[in-house]
Amino acid sequence: MDNYLSMQPRPEENTSAVEGPVLIIGAGLLGASVGLALRAQGVPVYLSDVSPTVEAVAQDIGAGLSLRALAAAAGSSTVDAAALLPAEPQLVVAAPPPDVTAEVVIDQLRAWPTATVIDIASVKAPILSQVLASGADASRYVGTHPMAGREKSGPVAASGELFTSRPFVICEHELARKDSVKLAQTLGVELGSTITYLTVEEHDRTVALISHVPQVMSSLLASRLQETPLYALGLAGQGLRDTVRIAGSDPSLWVQILAANAQPVVQTLYGVREDLERLIATLEDPTAAGARLDIAQLMSEGNAGVARIPGKHGGAPAAFAHMTVLVDDTPGQIARLLTEIGELGVNLEDLRMEHSPGQPVGMVEIAVNPNEHDKLKADLTSAGWKVVR
Numbered sequence: 224m225d226n227y228l229s230m231q232p233r234p235e236e237n238t239s240a241v242e243g244p245v246l247i248i249g250a251g252l253l254g255a256s257v258g259l260a261l262r263a264q265g266v267p268v269y270l271s272d273v274s275p276t277v278e279a280v281a282q283d284i285g286a287g288l289s290l291r292a293l294a295a296a297a298g299s300s301t302v303d304a305a306a307l308l309p310a311e312p313q314l315v316v317a318a319p320p321p322d323v324t325a326e327v328v329i330d331q332l333r334a335w336p337t338a339t340v341i342d343i344a345s346v347k348a349p350i351l352s353q354v355l356a357s358g359a360d361a362s363r364y365v366g367t368h369p370m371a372g373r374e375k376s377g378p379v380a381a382s383g384e385l386f387t388s389r390p391f392v393i394c395e396h397e398l399a400r401k402d403s404v405k406l407a408q409t410l411g412v413e414l415g416s417t418i419t420y421l422t423v424e425e426h427d428r429t430v431a432l433i434s435h436v437p438q439v440m441s442s443l444l445a446s447r448l449q450e451t452p453l454y455a456l457g458l459a460g461q462g463l464r465d466t467v468r469i470a471g472s473d474p475s476l477w478v479q480i481l482a483a484n485a486q487p488v489v490q491t492l493y494g495v496r497e498d499l500e501r502l503i504a505t506l507e508d509p510t511a512a513g514a515r516l517d518i519a520q521l522m523s524e525g526n527a528g529v530a531r532i533p534g535k536h537g538g539a540p541a542a543f544a545h546m547t548v549l550v551d552d553t554p555g556q557i558a559r560l561l562t563e564i565g566e567l568g569v570n571l572e573d574l575r576m577e578h579s580p581g582q583p584v585g586m587v588e589i590a591v592n593p594n595e596h597d598k599l600k601a602d603l604t605s606a607g608w609k610v611v612r
Contacts, residue, residue, distance in 0.1 A: 239264035250281035254318030258286030259383035325353035332359040347423040366394040391416030431487035445470035544596035
């Protein structure tokens with residue numbers, strides 16, 4: 224299309240294994256992030272969103288070319304993707320809100336006779352069920368889920384690196400064509416993700432535990448803060464902040480996600496309820512025989528669960544040594560600390576930062592190989608840093 228290059232800057236050639244064109248339906252955080260990643264590799268990307276503003280913003284940040292903009296440039300008042308695109312899409316990425324994802328997938332399968340259509344919603348079984356029941360060509364549909372996101376929403380929060388080193392789940396079903404599954408895999412690789420294959424049932428059970436229930440627990444705890452006096456909240460440390468961080472997520476989005484994945488979430492919550500009722504009963508009489516042992520067992524079970532989360536490079540988590548360094552709350556201090564640690568030849572395994580409440584200092588907690596801990600602490604202290612733990 225003549226006005227494509229004039230309206231959308233792009234590299235000289237496509238460096239991606241995805242040839243395109245790619246049509247993205249839904250230009251919010253995830254859709255725009257997919258567009259940014261593909262555009263950086265020269266893939267022709269087109270955008271459509273029910274919101275003209277969202278679609279325009281996504282184009283403005285470079286995620287692709289708005290179909291509305293193409294129609295306007297052609298002097299057309301009708302946005303007809305079939306007439307506007309230079310060729311049938313190789314791939315359609317359905318990224319609308321979860322409650323209309325199945326409808327969009329079905330519409331796109333019917334609109335394009337050869338295109339592979341994938342969705343990137345966080346719930347898979349209900350979508351596959353609706354696609355299979357629709358009579359559309361389900362062989363060209365593949366459910367996927369890039370396991371990445373942010374508390375912020377919309378294209379203004381998008382990033383082409385959002386999916387880098389994050390899992391990209393592919394839910395292959397028995398009718399799916401091998402070339403469509405391969406294209407979905409190729410997209411995940413081009414996004415910089417690591418590929419995982421699950422059935423839709425395995426996926427929905429898994430995300431209920433590792434994503435959806437954590438959101439519920441975070442929101443439930445945060446709701447207890449609504450009438451908490453400000454002087455009490457002023458004492459909050461990083462533990463509370465870490466626990467309620469995701470409670471700032473979009474309520475309307477989570478209404479859709481939890482409703483769509485209700486049964487797997489409920490099954491996990493049944494187990495949580497059993498543990499909670501057990502703890503409540505114990506704390507109602509904490510001096511009873513065996514009460515302290517039961518509390519210790521509950522905490523130990525939590526320790527055992529955390530220990531199963533894979534570490535930095537996958538596999539069993541490593542046991543790192545931690546220390547906390549106080550830094551002045553002034554520009555350049557954290558960069559100077561990291562530079563000095565690098566010059567000492569120490570590799571940081573992890574890093575967390577928080578402000579000391581009411582004080583003009585920050586606390587940088589660093590994790591290192593235990594064999595390097597004592598020497599690093601001594602070297603930093605000699606260099607004038609205050610190592611408090």
